[in-house]
Amino acid sequence: MPAVESEKALEEDSLSSGQLAFHARDTRxxxxxxAHFDVVWRSLRRLGVPEASLDDAAQQVFIVVARKLDTILVxxxxxxxxxxxxxxxxxMRRTHSRRRxxxxxxxxxxxxxxxxxxxxxxxxxxxxxxxxxxxxxxxDLRAAFTMxxxxxxxxxxxxxVLGVPVGTAASRLRRAREHFHDAVxxxxxxxxxxxx
Amino acid sequence: xxxxxxxVPLLREETDDLERSLLESARDDLSGDDAARARSLAAAxxxxxxxxxxxxxxxxxxxxxxxxxLGLTTTKxxxxxxxxxxVAAGSASLMLTRDARPLSRAPVSTPHTARVPxxxxxxxxxxxxxxxxxxxxxxPPLAESPPRPVPRTAxxxxxxxxxxxxxxxxxxxxxxxxxxxxxxxxxxxxxxISLASDPGTALSNLDAYDAQFPAGALAEDAGLLxxxxxxxxxxxxxxxxxxxxxxxxxxxxxFVSRIRSLLANNP
Numbered sequence: 001m002p003a004v005e006s007e008k009a010l011e012e013d014s015l016s017s018g019q020l021a022f023h024a025r026d027t028r029x030x031x032x033x034x035a036h037f038d039v040v041w042r043s044l045r046r047l048g049v050p051e052a053s054l055d056d057a058a059q060q061v062f063i064v065v066a067r068k069l070d071t072i073l074v075x076x077x078x079x080x081x082x083x084x085x086x087x088x089x090x091x092m093r094r095t096h097s098r099r100r101x102x103x104x105x106x107x108x109x110x111x112x113x114x115x116x117x118x119x120x121x122x123x124x125x126x127x128x129x130x131x132x133x134x135x136x137x138x139x140d141l142r143a144a145f146t147m148x149x150x151x152x153x154x155x156x157x158x159x160x161v162l163g164v165p166v167g168t169a170a171s172r173l174r175r176a177r178e179h180f181h182d183a184v185x186x187x188x189x190x191x192x193x194x195x196x
Numbered sequence: 197x198x199x200x201x202x203x204v205p206l207l208r209e210e211t212d213d214l215e216r217s218l219l220e221s222a223r224d225d226l227s228g229d230d231a232a233r234a235r236s237l238a239a240a241x242x243x244x245x246x247x248x249x250x251x252x253x254x255x256x257x258x259x260x261x262x263x264x265x266l267g268l269t270t271t272k273x274x275x276x277x278x279x280x281x282x283v284a285a286g287s288a289s290l291m292l293t294r295d296a297r298p299l300s301r302a303p304v305s306t307p308h309t310a311r312v313p314x315x316x317x318x319x320x321x322x323x324x325x326x327x328x329x330x331x332x333x334x335x336p337p338l339a340e341s342p343p344r345p346v347p348r349t350a351x352x353x354x355x356x357x358x359x360x361x362x363x364x365x366x367x368x369x370x371x372x373x374x375x376x377x378x379x380x381x382x383x384x385x386x387x388x389i390s391l392a393s394d395p396g397t398a399l400s401n402l403d404a405y406d407a408q409f410p411a412g413a414l415a416e417d418a419g420l421l422x423x424x425x426x427x428x429x430x431x432x433x434x435x436x437x438x439x440x441x442x443x444x445x446x447x448x449x450x451f452v453s454r455i456r457s458l459l460a461n462n463p
Binding site: 024027028029030031033037038041042045046054055058059062063066070071073074075123124126127129130133146148149150152155170173177180181184187188 | 203205206207212214215217218219220221222224225233236237239240241243244381384385388389391395414416417420421424425427428451454457458461462
């Protein structure tokens with residue numbers, strides 16, 4: 001770096017250094033968005049963010065990530081980003097619950113009592129039923145369940161995402177599974193399929 | 197279930213058909229069709245770009261005094277950022293429009309342009325104005341997909357030779373041309389992309405950067421990335437030495453505190 005003598009030159013060097021810092025951050029956040037946008041979007045959906053609010057929620061996630069960029073360790077982007085997504089989804093659900101703004105696709109799905117034709121339910125109906133089951137879970141269990149079962153995250157990574165010890169993450173996952181099994185059994189009885 | 201037995205996702209175990217159907221249906225949870233996904237992604241980047249402009253004050257830019265003399269308010273800075281983001285987005289499919297609605301979803305109540313959380317970005321901006329004229333009108337365009345990583349060249353050094361060692365032997369160079377800056381940017385972007393998954397390749401590319409651009413405009417960025425890559429590779433002692441070399445070479449750099457923080461968080 002060239003020696004600086006005048007205040008103007010010093011200011012220009014500082015500005016250059018800051019501009020470069022900005023550029024590096026811009027590059028890194030752009031990379032994070034590219035790599036993790038899809039998983040953030042579908043995680044927010046699975047965590048119960050209403051369809052009409054998904055874009056807003058995704059924006060909020062990446063804005064928080066950008067603010068905290070300096071604290072994110074290299075290689076730790078995914079659990080950090082998803083941890084933010086869990087918190088954004090929790091906040092949004094509380095907000096929507098207070099405002100009683102429940103979009104049609106976020107309302108509890110009325111389970112059709114008519115028996116399924118066979119054990120293979122079409123995917124759209126299956127997704128509605130899954131949403132019904134997930135909606136019935138408390139948020140902490142829902143987050144553990146969706147991250148582990150649907151994103152196939154490891155338990156240690158799940159613990160990082162949730163911000164809890166590994167043992168706590170495993171415990172939540174087990175309770176979430178029990179909840180899932182019970183809810184699906186009830187669904188099976190209500191659809192007349194007896195799927196156990 | 198034993199506390200010590202490893203947990204495996206249900207879809208990889210024997211599970212009943214109904215449970216399997218429900219879990220597999222979640223594989224359809226994509227962000228809409230390609231056009232809808234592009235709009236959602238563009239909206240996220242647009243909001244981020246506005247936030248990045250405002251938050252640039254936290255990156256240690258000290259040359260803001262002349263900007264504040266222009267009387268730019270924070271709100272104006274944020275909206276300039278939004279416009280800049282729209283220009284940087286490039287193709288029509290990425291432009292935020294008032295009619296931008298996902299084809300496969302229910303109509304949204306407000307257009308995407310109104311979804312940029314200006315209030316959120318504004319709150320961040322309360323610290324200091326931003327040098328707008330140096331804002332990312334010259335930043336690299338937001339690429340839809342990351343550039344291909346530069347492959348490791350056989351015979352290139354993979355050691356953590358401190359940058360200053362090679363830099364001292366090279367004569368000073370003129371300010372970089374736009375073409376040189378673009379080349380530097382491309383190379384460091386490939387480093388960033390491979391940083392987490394393949395720090396060895398990242399370090400090779402950093403060696404290539406040092407060789408090609410011994411007094412590059414992005415030398416500070418490369419120095420920061422080198423420390424990060426060494427930490428990612430588990431080479432903490434070398435990262436510490438690289439950090440010390442960086443501080444000697446760039447004592448006034450905005451990255452100094454960040455590098456110290458990285459080392460502190462990676463014992």
